[in-house]
Amino acid sequence: DTGVSQDPRHKITKRGQNVTFRCDPISEHNRLYWYRQTLGQGPEFLTYFQNEAQLEKSRLLSDRFSAERPKGSFSTLEIQRTEQGDSAMYLCASSSQGQSSYEQYFGPGTRLTVT
Amino acid sequence: AQTVTQSQPEMSVQEAETVTLSCTYDTSENNYYLFWYKQPPSRQMILVIRQEAYKQQNATENRFSVNFQKAAKSFSLKISDSQLGDTAMYFCAFMKAGAGSYQLTFGKGTKLSVIP
Numbered sequence: 027d028t029g030v031s032q033d034p035r036h037k038i039t040k041r042g043q044n045v046t047f048r049c050d051p052i053s054e055h056n057r058l059y060w061y062r063q064t065l066g067q068g069p070e071f072l073t074y075f076q077n078e079a080q081l082e083k084s085r086l087l088s089d090r091f092s093a094e095r096p097k098g099s100f101s102t103l104e105i106q107r108t109e110q111g112d113s114a115m116y117l118c119a120s121s122s123q124g125q126s127s128y129e130q131y132f133g134p135g136t137r138l139t140v141t
Numbered sequence: 142a143q144t145v146t147q148s149q150p151e152m153s154v155q156e157a158e159t160v161t162l163s164c165t166y167d168t169s170e171n172n173y174y175l176f177w178y179k180q181p182p183s184r185q186m187i188l189v190i191r192q193e194a195y196k197q198q199n200a201t202e203n204r205f206s207v208n209f210q211k212a213a214k215s216f217s218l219k220i221s222d223s224q225l226g227d228t229a230m231y232f233c234a235f236m237k238a239g240a241g242s243y244q245l246t247f248g249k250g251t252k253l254s255v256i257p
Contacts, residue, residue: 030185057243068145068232068247069186082244117186121243128174128236130245132186 030133032118038139039108046104047136051120058101059130060093061117062086069117075101076123108140143168143235147248154223155256161208162218162251164233172238175209175216176245181229189231192216194238220253228255 031050039045051058056077061069072091074082077098087093090108095101105112115137119130144167154160166175177189192200192209200207204224208217220227233248 059243059245061245066249068234068249069245071244071246074243082242084244119186128238128243129188129191130243131188132178134185 030118030120030131032116032133032136034136035134036137036139038141041108041110041140043108044104044106045108045138046102047116047118047138048100048102049118049133050100051118052122052131055120055122055131056098057121057123057127058095059119059121060101060103061119063115063117063135064113072103105138108138110140113138113140143170143173143237143246145233145235145246145248147231147233147251149251150249151252151254153254153256154220156223156225158223159219159221160223160253162220162231162233162253164216164218164248166214166216166233166235168214168235168237170237174236174238175207176234176236177205177207177216177218178232178234178247179227179229180232180250181226186232190218223255225255225257227253229253 033048058075060072063069075095090106093103115135117135118133121130173194175192180186190202204221230250232250234245
């Protein structure tokens, strides 16, 4: 088990373009989270999946953002019509169900730059 | 809503010395978890230590320990025998217990530099 992985690690895009990020959680983890971290700030929660069900969404997740986890394994986060304010690090985390369900393991993140 | 405040944007410590990072939080919840995460430069976030609010005993993990004061809503991290590899951003985080919510609320972080 190699931990949470994210792809790509860096993405530069022009304003107005769509981007999609992928997250592969730790294999036995059924919970998956997306966070956004801007410079000088702590991560902010975006959304959370348990298996394939999206159970919680932040108000930060505008209608330009959509997240999926179709088979309860990997997840994708798509941003449509990107804006400069979307520039941030997008972090994915996963956790197991059970006694340690509150411990989230983070991936390396995808750094998005919108020009 | 919960808030987490880290009042020290940057700190430095000499190698082998002890340093304490501060964190306060605001919540109306009685059951919750508190965490310290470490984010080394250009590397992923790692869980350092956790504390369950119902436990009175302070958590300890090797050189890392916390001072949890529930009434004061304070949760500081002490790093003993600081090492160069401790250089990182440190984030304090809060999570409600139960209620099916697993959202972490983070503070803004403290940048710790360990000086040789």
